[in-house]
Amino acid sequence: MLNMTNLSKVYRTHMIETHALRGFGIQVNQGEFVTVTGPSGSGKTSFLNIAGLLEEFTSGEFVLDGVNVKGMDDNARSRLRNEKLGFIFQGFNLIPDLSLFDNVDVPLRYRGFNAAERRERIEDALAQVGLASRMKHYPAELSGGQQQRVAIARALAGSPKLLLADEPTGNLDTQMARDVMELLEEINAQGTTILMVTHDLELAVRAQRNVHIIDGQVADLARKAPTLFDAHVV
């Protein structure tokens, strides 16, 4: 599904070069639920941005669902992002002056679906996260957990191959975080590959596999997620 080989990302200013990723390699298979952990500044965000085609990489190879993304122009990257990926962010990132319906509609518009298909997908996605009855509401009228559910619905509506989640529970209380995590697990169980960056090792251990990043490199590639004991060690 996602294969990065010997990837590097260098941020250059007039004075300094910062290597966010170096010799980075990872493979995520179809249907996996992989968590990514690591300390601040380790390169998690750079990795996620590159995986989400939001940033370009400096060197190396990156193949997404069989498509080599190296050298792609903005239009092609945007199309690929729209078709293959779904995003869930820590800050929900809903558009405040659009209703829930219209928020979920955004990626479908760029996909070019007709009105009937968009409506069906939006209603299905909102029903899947338990918010079908509130599609005319606005984000400000919802709790944080509900907003994150809308964001998940938006990510799911386009039937992405890979769901990228960046600290999806970071702004939620424990109960809401648990609910969102259960929802993600349910989605994964239905066949969607999930790659989730998190600081929360309690959540990280629930995934099938954890990738730990330190200094822009994969520190540990284990078949099993770390234990809570590992978390204390980390």
Next chain:
Amino acid sequence: MFSYYFLLGVRSLRRNPALTALMVLTLAIGVAASVATLTILHVMSGDPIPHKSERLFVPLIDNGTPIPDKAAVAEIGDDKMSYIDAANLLKGGHGERRSALYGFSAPIEPARKDLPAMAAQGIAPTRDFFAMLDVPFRYGQAWSEADDKAGADVVVLSRALSEKLFGSVNPVGRRLRLMGFDYQVAGVLQSWRPVPKFYRLSGGSGAFGQEDEFMIPFSSAIRHETAPKGMKCLTDREPGFQGQLGSECTWIYFMFETRSGAGRAELQDYLDNYAADQRQLGRLERHAKNELFDVMQWLEFQKVVGNDNRLATWLAFGFLLLCLVNTIGLLLAKFSVRASEVGIRRALGASRREIFQQFLTETAVVGLVGGGLGLSLAFGALGLIAMQSEQLSVVAHMDWQMLGAAFALSLLAALLAGILPTWRACQVTPAIQLKSQ
């Protein structure tokens, strides 16, 4: 996608309404100022008879006396001709049609007892005038060629004067006391007011003056020794009307119609030959070039659109530019707070091009609303201008062409103003925006 962007644009008007109102108002004022002045310029510089303006020619024969002072020569540039030349050109029979004419004011004694005697503005052309200028008739027709030859007392009335004197009935055949003579009504015109009034221009004045209220044959006016409204005499002349006719005083307008634009050269040859013949008779001592103007050249020569009109238009467009700069600033402010939305849309699959299209469509919506308001303001401004004088009321009105141009202008102005802010919006780095939420 355009309908989606348009819908987003309409919704974005509600977002930050104070800023939106400022932008709309700024654009509207700029558009109103430029559209109002442009409308006036458009009407003033329009072709009053587009289907044949290239076949109608005004001849100028310089019959002034030689003056060694070059500046004085340049100043003369007379735009009318003497009776001698007008009569000769009429007799010459060149061109498809031809007419001499002059304007005058005359007293009218209405047959109706309830109407007082009044003064009216009239012209004295030949019969060809009506066909040359495609003058539309409501009742009757132009007088006959025989009337022209005989100097018959027949009159064609404007619609307004006919209604004033005879009400709504057809007055053809009725009699009218004009200048102390009985004239028979030959016809009544439809409302007819070419703008500018090209057939009777002198030094730019009167181009937008009032409608001529009646027409009598040139020969009839001469026979009754009707004095012209304006006359220029650079040499001494014999006293009396006969003296005026035999003098080099200029007071008559003249116009030819040719079968095609190509007839111009033939007409020019005729004029040059005529002038050469006249010089042999001791006239036209200045040896100046004989000019021939088609309608648009004539309007240009007469400076119908003055430099002050052009300057006012340039100033209005300068003002529009200032408004645009202001709008750019306001749009930058409006779009800068939407960087997060750009980031979200980019993450969800929008390319830079799609973001550009969306934001530019939003500015176009602002332009449409600003244009609509600007047009209302322009209508108001034109209404105010029209109230200032009769002349201004003729030019201060908007036609469909200008209405379309005004909308295009406001849309273009908004799009121009939107390019920089939209381009800036497209430069948003989605990763940074998404993380900063």
